[in-house]
Amino acid sequence: MELVVCSRSVNQTKETGQYFSAILEKGSTVFLSGELGAGKTAFVSGVMKGFGFSGEINSPSFTILNLYKVSRNLTVVHADFYRLNSYDEIADTGIEEFLYDLKFITLIEWPDKLKDFLKKDYVDISFGYEIEDFNSRQIRISSFSRFWGRKLNLFENILRKKCII
DSSP: OEEEEEEOSHHHHHHHHHHHGGGOOTTOEEEEEESTTSSHHHHHHHHHHHTTOOSOOOOOTTTSEEEEEEETTEEEEEEEOTTOOSHHHHHTTTHHHHHTOTTEEEEEESOHHHHTTOOSOOEEEEEEEOSSOTTOEEEEEEOOSHHHHHHHHHHHHHHHHTTOO
């Protein structure tokens, strides 16, 4: 399934992420792709707001992994593999410890080097600039699994109720 959302501002991108949090559950893996500045971290900020997290969300470009404790039973891992050049470097971060543990939700920016090695379902979200309006983004959410297909149908219904799409 594929769902496309047009965001006309950073705040709309965050709002879309906030609504997206409603379909996430422990063990979820989300891949975030797009050019630098396309809205990946803004989306994550919205997801975290949807979980009730009020702390600051920073891009993990230099730290590679940021962990956000949402509740006693849930931690969100926000990873950024932009600076890593191979799967071996990614594996050295310890990401697999989080990917396969149902206590975590993992949100991964620049996941391309990991996709071929991951042995679980994930949802892929890509962010692109709109040619007519540099401030607008096209957020393309897709997955080929039935599990995520059902989740994306739920998300589409949420966006329709909020008049986002």
